[in-house]
Amino acid sequence: MRGALAVALSLVGIEIPAELELRPGPEAVRDGTSDLLPDGTLVAHWSDGEAEEAFVLDVQLRKDPSKPTNWVVYVSITRRRLRCPTSLVVVTPFEGVESWAAGPIEIGRGHSLVPIVIGPSSIPHDVSLERAREIPMLATLAVVAHGRGPHAEQVGRVAIDTIRAMVAGEDQEAGYHADVVYAFLDEDVRRTLEEEMNVRVEGPPYSSYLRQLEAQGHMKGLAEGRMAGREEGLAEGREEGLAEGLAEGRMEGRAQMLLALAARRGLRMTARQRSRVRSCADEALLMRWFDRTITATSATEIFSRSQ
Template sequence: MVGSSHEALHRIFQKDPALLTRALQHVLRIPFPEPREFAAMNVDLTEIEPVERRVDTLLRANTDEGAYLLVVESQGKPDERKRGSWPYYLSYLHEKYRCEPVLIVITQNSATARWAAEPIHLGVRGCPSLTVRPFVLGPDNVPVIADEREAERDVPLAVLSAMTHGRGPGAAAILESLAAALRTIDADTAAAFVQFVDSCLGDPQAQQMWRDLMTAMQYFFRHPLAEQVREEGRVEGREEGREEGREEGRAQERADTILRNLLWRRIDVPDSVRGRVLSCTDMDELGTWLDRSYQVTDAEDLFAEDRT
């Protein structure tokens, strides 16, 4: 015996499943395709075993209009499984916290950005029951910040710019501007930003340039990544036979960095320049040349006496 209107409203469709699709087609005017057959399924959606589901970042933003949940996903490449898990995340979070969830996808790849921005439609083709529209931050819409003053005005945005665009010939100006801007904020926050950028730079040359820039910043030496950079430098020095003393090894390492920067920036290095740099043991002079190696357009300009 049917005990309630609630039960009756769904039991009728168990009795005649075709009624449900006819209602969609003729009452709601939804172009639902004609079913070939029906199969009863277990109505219990309880998960017997815990299923681990994690988002990359989840933040609650309280505003005058109410609270929002910001769901941030970092996506390296298209993954069709996300088109099922993202709607699940949003529905689950809305049910659990009774806040409006907002899905934000961050990527460094334009093709992935286009894929992630495609709406996710669940239900009848052309008339879905659920549509999820991710907001995507990627190389096509995150601004390129390659100016020091602009980076100082919004350091976190400059960090995002470096994380998104930090590759190719244009990376030098972006990373240099950010490095200068990091000096204007507190050391602990800057160190965290340093590690974010380091983790996102997939281009080995860009990552090495970033580490060279950061090694020159004194506060950075107090943080784990700096120790990692120094250890890598020591290992590299041992492998290349630079064990003739700590000071000599540091000079050789700095000279190599100067030449590597020029090479990475596609600046031709004559033998005369290479020889002068490699033979120098004056750390102050090498430091000056290192700073210039990020800016000059001609290798000979490393030695210009009138540069500051």
């Protein structure tokens, strides 16, 4: 999310200085009686730990009259808690929601909150392949914003080519990008591109690209083992480390996709539920939760049969 936010903010003219580090901020905003849950908070810190600026993130898929009031609370309480300038960032793939969320939100005589809105109008559809390979998140965001509109084939082609280059370069983020493309790219367009480009983008969190990465990692481990055939202890250590790293990467990616799917479907999780997903080490259980997220009508349903 940190990389995605930095890229997305740059599209609306906001640059995060390289010397600042983006770290996760508080997940819940307590207003005295209950926890309000934005979709995330990121805080830009200096090397000494001092907070320079905070961004409260909220993914919005529809016009919700109750949200502007909550947004004001999100920002004001986060500002008080972190004691640094705080901005609201609303992300949406829909043009109608984008214009609605732009505000300003009137607070009172001369006071208002103006959200930073990142949507189709601020995310370009004409990202070049060269630029996308430099910053893969640009291609992925283009699919999120334009993957179901008239530019779907254009953004899909660039994104798939970019992911293919990431796989070739053994970039461990390739599987995540492939799963996002699968989720947001028009199905007919995706199938056409798969056939034309001789690739297959399968559903999250088992994208074919992620499996390719795993296979490549396994083959790399075997090659290293052969080259160090006389050094059995070292070879064993490499294989164990590789297997452990791939397993951790798979679990983290699947947890991220579950949370992203829940947000896209408007299922609001509590901070405890989000923490439970992120810390889950049971692959089968995580997949059951993911399957339930597809059809659940509330976040509680995702976990109700596995408490």
